[in-house]
Amino acid sequence: QVQLVESGGGVVQPGRSLRLSCAASGFIFSSYGMHWVRQAPGKGLEWVAVISNDGSRKYYADSVKGRFTISRDNSKNTLYLQVNSLRPEDTAVYYCAKDVSSGYYVVLWGQGTLVTVSS
Amino acid sequence: QSALTQPASVSASPGQSITISCTGGSSDVGYYNYVSWYQQHPGQVPKLMIYEVTNRPSGVSDRFSGSKSGNTASLTISGLQAEDEADYYCSSYTTSSTVVFGGGTKLTVL
Numbered sequence: 001q002v003q004l005v006e007s008g009g010g011v012v013q014p015g016r017s018l019r020l021s022c023a024a025s026g027f028i029f030s031s032y033g034m035h036w037v038r039q040a041p042g043k044g045l046e047w048v049a050v051i052s053n054d055g056s057r058k059y060y061a062d063s064v065k066g067r068f069t070i071s072r073d074n075s076k077n078t079l080y081l082q083v084n085s086l087r088p089e090d091t092a093v094y095y096c097a098k099d100v101s102s103g104y105y106v107v108l109w110g111q112g113t114l115v116t117v118s119s
Numbered sequence: 120q121s122a123l124t125q126p127a128s129v130s131a132s133p134g135q136s137i138t139i140s141c142t143g144g145s146s147d148v149g150y151y152n153y154v155s156w157y158q159q160h161p162g163q164v165p166k167l168m169i170y171e172v173t174n175r176p177s178g179v180s181d182r183f184s185g186s187k188s189g190n191t192a193s194l195t196i197s198g199l200q201a202e203d204e205a206d207y208y209c210s211s212y213t214t215s216s217t218v219v220f221g222g223g224t225k226l227t228v229l
Contacts, residue, residue, distance in 0.1 A: 044122075044206075044208060044220065044221075044222050045157070045165065045210075045223065046220065047210070047217065050217070050218065057216070059215070060217075103216060104218075105153055105167075105170060106157075106167065107167050108167075
C-alpha cells in the first residue's frame with residue numbers, strides 16, 4: 001500500500017542542522033509533487049515546502065525560506081528536507097506528504113518525525 | 120502567507136449539524152478551487168476529508184460536505200457522531216504556488 005516513512009528527527013541545539021528523509025513506497029514517486037508540513041506541539045498545521053515531481057520547482061513558506069531546502073531523489077523514492085540554522089520555534093513534528101498531482105494539496109501523510117530544538 | 124482564518128472551536132450535540140468556516144483572500148481561497156479539509160484526531164495523522172472544495176475521497180462519509188463563496192470556504196458535518204470529535208483544518212493553494220493552512224477548529228460533540 002501507499003506508505004511514507006520519515007526519519008532523521010531528534011534533539012538538536014539552536015543554530016545546528018538536520019536532514020530529514022522520507023521513504024516513499026506503493027506509488028510512482030516520480031509522478032507526484034511532495035510536501036513537508038510541520039506541527040508544533042499542541043499547535044496547528046503549518047505548511048513548510050513543496051517540490052514538483054521532477055524536482056525542478058520548489059516553493060517555501062516565508063518562515064523557513066533561506067534556511068530549509070527541499071529536495072528529492074526519484075531513483076531512491078526519497079524526499080528530503082535540509083533544515084539549517086534551527087531555532088526553538090522550529091520544534092515540531094515534520095510530516096512528509098504526497099500531493100494530488102502538482103502541488104495543490106496533500107492527499108496522504110506520513111507518520112511524522114519529531115524535531116526538538118533545545119540547548 | 121497569512122494563515123486562513125477558522126473559528127477556534129465549535130460544539131454541538133449528536134445528530135445536529137455544524138459548519139466550520141475558512142476565510143482567506145483573493146490570492147488563495149477566492150482564486151482557486153483547491154480548497155481541502157483535513158480531520159485530525161489526537162495523536163493521529165491528518166486525514167483528507169474534502170478536496171477541491173466539494174469532493175469527498177472514497178471512504179469518507181457523505182455526512183461531510185464542502186462549499187465555497189467568494190473568499191470563504193465551509194465544511195459542514197451533518198448528523199454529528201461522537202467519532203467526529205477532532206480538529207479540522209482547511210487549506211488552500213495560492214497564487215504564489217504555495218499552500219496555506221487554517222489555524223484549525225476543535226470540534227466538540229457534546
